[in-house]
Amino acid sequence: MVSADRPAHSVMPEARYEQLVQAVVDYAIYMLDPTGHVVSWNAGAQRIKGYHADEVIGRHFALFFTEQDCADGRPARLLRQALEQGVAQDEGWRVRKDGTQFWALAALDVIRDEHGQVIGLAKVTRDITDRRESALQLDAMRAQLFQAQKLEALGQLTGGLAHDFNNLLTIILSSARLAVTSQDPARTRRLLDHILDAGQRGTELTQQLLSFARHRQLTEARIAPAAVVESTRSLLEHALPRDIELLESVQPGLPMIEVDAGQLQMVLLNLMFNARDAIPEQGQIRLLVEQVQLGGEVEGLHGDFVRFAVHDNGQGIDPLVLPRIFEPFFTTKAFGKGTGLGLSQVYGFAKQSNGAICVSSQPGQGTCMSLYLPACLDANPTDG
Ligand SMILES: Nc1ncnc2c1ncn2[C@@H]1O[C@H](COP(=O)(O)OP(=O)(O)O)[C@@H](O)[C@H]1O
Ligand SMILES: [Mg+2]
Incomplete structure (x- = not known):
């Protein structure tokens, strides 16, 4: 809010502000009236969104949102939030004139006159598609690296495991062979117990290996x-x-x-x-x-x-x-x-x-x- 004792225009005349805003090409900077219609347009807005000033001035800023966002009432919600709280921030997909989309970081600030009356809103939008993509790539790479390291660790483990599985299978097979020919019920019973025991140990081993191998989410x-x-x-x-x-x-x-x-x-x-x-x-x-x-x-x-x-x-x-x-x-x-x-x-x-x-x-x-x-x-x- 501009307070009465702070002369807003003493440092830089209005025309110089206008020149400054116009020269910015990395940010779309434009003004909306309190109902959300575009009243000014800078070079950055033209570069990022593809519209000339005369194509957008007077139109509602919902024009820049995706159909889905419009159906969800996102533009109206942002406008309401800015008017109620003085500022609204948003991050999401926006649509250019040619229909392509970019990932935008946007801020909507209420502008008031010296009596505190809302005269409009300043909208600053930045195209951060690249930044978002590198963040997503970084996440994907971290997940891949984790996966690769896990495979390496699994490789180191399986050599030893194969050996142990072999031992368990030897126990199972030799006990089973003996049990088949055994005449003594007590002995057969003991041999079957060996088989069950070895089978159980093998199952536990595979379960641990699988739970380590399957663990994907980093949570x-x-x-x-x-x-x-x-x-x-x-x-x-x-x-x-x-x-x-x-x-x-x-x-x-x-x-x-x-x-x-x-x-x-x-x-x-x-x-x-x-x-x-x-x-x-x-x-x-x-x-x-x-x-x-x-x-x-x-x-x-x-x-x-x-x-x-x-x-x-x-x-x-x-x-x-x-x-x-x-x-x-x-x-x-x-x-x-x-x-x-x-x-x-x-x-x-x-x-x-x-x-x-x-x-x-x-x-x-x-x-x-x-x-x-x-x-x-x-x-x-x-x-x-
Ligand atoms: N316990 C250790 N004893 C001796 N040297 C070690 C030990 N731990 C790590 N190092 C040294 O640190 C280096 C890097 O370890 P690491 O990042 O695990 O890679 P890698 O095991 O694939 O070489 C090893 O190559 C080794 O020289
Ligand atoms: Mg190592």
Whole structure:
């Protein structure tokens, strides 16, 4: 609102305003009367919408909306909102003179005279089709990247899984063969129990693999850390060589965390794959999950967090390499063994979840990766 003690025209005469507005080509700037009819038109409006001034002046601004939006009463609603609240903003499809559409960001501001009377509305519209498309592309690329990384993780898992399935099938087949020829009902019963047991284990394994493979949506939800650790561990066990021992310690009664479970599972898998790759022959991977209170010592974070620490006693990380490990595509592994995307996904996930990822490493001794995720303390503690 223009107040009486602020002379609106003292800085720049009206003709200069007009010149300024006319010179703008990146924004459509035009005026509407209080009923929504066009009263002025600038060069940007002509460029963006395709109409000459003499084609649109006097026409209602609903002309620029899609048929559907007009049927839904969108132009009238925006006008009413601007008149009632002083301003209205909108984002959506608009139609050019030639019928093509663009994605517009528009603002409608009420203009009043020095007595507070509404004399019209200023409409500023920007064509942000490109921006919207790049945002959509970025989303699609993120989803694709997640999918690609998941396939890679699945590839790493299936080698070990195939081996385990083979073992289960061997148990099933040999027990079945023995049962067929067995004369002793008690023995037959025991053999059938073996078959059921092996079949059950195989089913659980496929279910976990499928639920990891199918998880598509990146949706945040409250989850119990112990449950994610449990399903990840049972997947991972099969991907570890026999000489690598997996130890796990999950503090009881951990608070809930609010993240996408599929992404967290992949982060944990990535950290453990790296730990596995760092162990030349024999070694140990320890997964520790605990609640911690931070007072700024980890990347300035404060408050209650759940810490997932993956320790390995492998080769460690060279101090020269250390600053680069979170970079996308940075890898010290042979072609075909590493993509260099694991830790960049871990880093992105930690940031996006308002947490952090920290590394400490001693060459020749081993590495510890700590992922911190904010705890939801208002929720009930979990029993895991
Ligand atoms: N636990 C670890 N021990 C030793 N080096 C590691 C460990 N974790 C990560 N690195 C180093 O960080 C690099 C990047 O890791 P990552 O982003 O997961 O890509 P990739 O595993 O495909 O190489 C690895 O190539 C390796 O040099
Ligand atoms: Mg990796």
